[in-house]
Amino acid sequence: MGEAAKEHGVNEYAFFVWGSYGVAALCIFLEIYFLNRKNKQ
Amino acid sequence: MNSELFRLAAPQAFFPVAGKMLPWFSFLAGALALAGLYVAFFVAPTDATQGEAYRIIFIHVPAAWMSMFIYVMMAGWAGFGLAMNTRLSGMMSSALAPTGAMFTFIALWTGALWGKPTWGTYWAWDARMTSELVLLFLYLGFIALKGAIQDPARADRAGAILALVGVVNVPIIYFSVQWWNTLHQGASVSLTRAPSMAAVMLLGMLLMALAAWMYSIAVALARLRRIILERERDAEWAKLQRSTA
Amino acid sequence: MTGFLTVLRRELRIALRRKGDALNVLVFFVVVASLFPLGVGPEPNQLRAMAAGVAWIAALLAALLSLARLFAADYADGTLEQMLVAPQPLAAVVLAKICAHWLLTGLPLALVAPLIGLQYGLPADALCVLLVSLLVGTPVLSLLGAAGAALTLGVRGGGALLGLLVLPLFVPVLVFGAGAVTASLIGINPAAHLSLLGAFLAVSLLVGPWASCAALRVALD
Numbered sequence: 415m416g417e418a419a420k421e422h423g424v425n426e427y428a429f430f431v432w433g434s435y436g437v438a439a440l441c442i443f444l445e446i447y448f449l450n451r452k453n454k455q
Numbered sequence: 456m457n458s459e460l461f462r463l464a465a466p467q468a469f470f471p472v473a474g475k476m477l478p479w480f481s482f483l484a485g486a487l488a489l490a491g492l493y494v495a496f497f498v499a500p501t502d503a504t505q506g507e508a509y510r511i512i513f514i515h516v517p518a519a520w521m522s523m524f525i526y527v528m529m530a531g532w533a534g535f536g537l538a539m540n541t542r543l544s545g546m547m548s549s550a551l552a553p554t555g556a557m558f559t560f561i562a563l564w565t566g567a568l569w570g571k572p573t574w575g576t577y578w579a580w581d582a583r584m585t586s587e588l589v590l591l592f593l594y595l596g597f598i599a600l601k602g603a604i605q606d607p608a609r610a611d612r613a614g615a616i617l618a619l620v621g622v623v624n625v626p627i628i629y630f631s632v633q634w635w636n637t638l639h640q641g642a643s644v645s646l647t648r649a650p651s652m653a654a655v656m657l658l659g660m661l662l663m664a665l666a667a668w669m670y671s672i673a674v675a676l677a678r679l680r681r682i683i684l685e686r687e688r689d690a691e692w693a694k695l696q697r698s699t700a
Numbered sequence: 701m702t703g704f705l706t707v708l709r710r711e712l713r714i715a716l717r718r719k720g721d722a723l724n725v726l727v728f729f730v731v732v733a734s735l736f737p738l739g740v741g742p743e744p745n746q747l748r749a750m751a752a753g754v755a756w757i758a759a760l761l762a763a764l765l766s767l768a769r770l771f772a773a774d775y776a777d778g779t780l781e782q783m784l785v786a787p788q789p790l791a792a793v794v795l796a797k798i799c800a801h802w803l804l805t806g807l808p809l810a811l812v813a814p815l816i817g818l819q820y821g822l823p824a825d826a827l828c829v830l831l832v833s834l835l836v837g838t839p840v841l842s843l844l845g846a847a848g849a850a851l852t853l854g855v856r857g858g859g860a861l862l863g864l865l866v867l868p869l870f871v872p873v874l875v876f877g878a879g880a881v882t883a884s885l886i887g888i889n890p891a892a893h894l895s896l897l898g899a900f901l902a903v904s905l906l907v908g909p910w911a912s913c914a915a916l917r918v919a920l921d
Contacts, residue, residue, distance in 0.1 A: 430511065431508060445674060
């Protein structure tokens with residue numbers, strides 16, 4: 415496990431971490447957005 | 456108490472109750488998520504072997520839990536509706552399905568982004584990941600079947616049968632993929648070595664899991680209200696509700 | 701029991717009158733399996749390793765094609781409604797239709813599969829395992845597939861939807877069926893795979909007809 419971790423710099427971790435949380439936040443945002451939009455009809 | 460429950464099983468009676476519960480669950484979801492994210496990013500220390508990337512598990516593990524819980528809950532509501540012929544149960548299972556599919560997708564996505572820096576690969580045909588993928592297909596099938604049938608009562612009952620068959624199959628699928636994986640051992644990565652978990656990590660994960668629960672309940676209630684209004688659109692009370700909203 | 705036999709005989713007689721239907725499924729199976737080497741190249745070791753998977757995937761697709769028609773004709777002309785109100789239990793009718801479906805698609809498919817295996821250079825014992833795994837596994841496709849066919853009865857976009865519903869449920873069959881052949885190729889006794897496949901067949905025997913009956917009742921409500 416350790417060797418794989420050493421291959422990546424700090425910035426790459428930022429890519430993975432923000433890639434995860436960003437997409438999760440986007441999914442939640444989209445779900446709530448579509449829920450509210452359909453509610454108004 | 457019992458008669459109160461029966462009264463609430465009517466969509467018309469549950470609609471305002473769901474509306475009253477909605478802000479509470481939304482608030483709890485937001486507060487717990489903020490606390491969980493604070494622990495995940497500011498309190499939990501950098502992991503010695505995995506560096507910062509391990510912070511992904513604070514979203515990955517709760518999402519994976521939720522994806523499975525929601526499927527079981529969905530099947531439970533669907534089966535209850537099939538057995539007791541209550542309309543609200545079918546609507547409940549419809550309201551849960553998209554959220555479950557979303558959590559399944561998040562679990563897969565974050566799992567891939569966690570796997571790359573930790574094990575050096577985005578995707579491995581590991582039992583857990585493959586079952587999660589099949590679970591996503593099961594959700595999509597459920598949503599597609601319900602969407603393809605016009606008559607809501609028929610859609611509910613057909614969806615319920617599918618969900619029940621699916622819930623019997625999920626453990627079998629998991630077991631079969633695990634079995635398959637041991638046969639092809641050379642090709643896959645061993646994903647069984649879980650990092651030892653510190654108490655603070657457990658706390659962060661617990662907070663995020665609770666937030667995911669509250670979020671699911673809030674979104675399911677909101678979607679349930681929408682479904683009730685759609686299905687009862689010809690009823691007098693629903694027309695009134697829409698004109699005031 | 702008499703209801704079961706009557707329906708089974710009727711199904712087979714109809715199929716005999718329309719030989720093309722069952723034959724097309726078989727030809728489809730052979731064509732799909734024969735196209736794979738053209739896509740991945742003729743390397744013998746690679747082909748041998750993927751033979752079981754290809755045969756099984758082709759079998760799943762062929763089953764899927766034929767399943768779409770399982771209840772459709774009887775649904776369209778009202779026969780299914782008559783079967784629902786007839787005195788014999790619906791489960792007997794459904795089981796007979798499932799049985800007929802297997803006899804007309806699963807069984808011929810399993811019997812042809814060793815030929816496909818030969819094309820892929822499988823040794824004799826692996827060919828036997830492939831035959832046995834298909835004989836045990838294809839009834840599952842008919843059983844669970846019948847439930848899917850009943851659920852999508854009269855639904856728009858039925859064909860693609862049927863695939864989305866039942867293919868994920870076929871995962872264990874694919875794993876144990878193809879796994880048995882792979883195991884025998886690398887010198888492991890395939891008995892464990894085949895017994896697990898049998899166990900899954902037993903589960904499907906419980907789940908499939910129940911779900912099909914319930915779904916038919918919903919569809920004809």
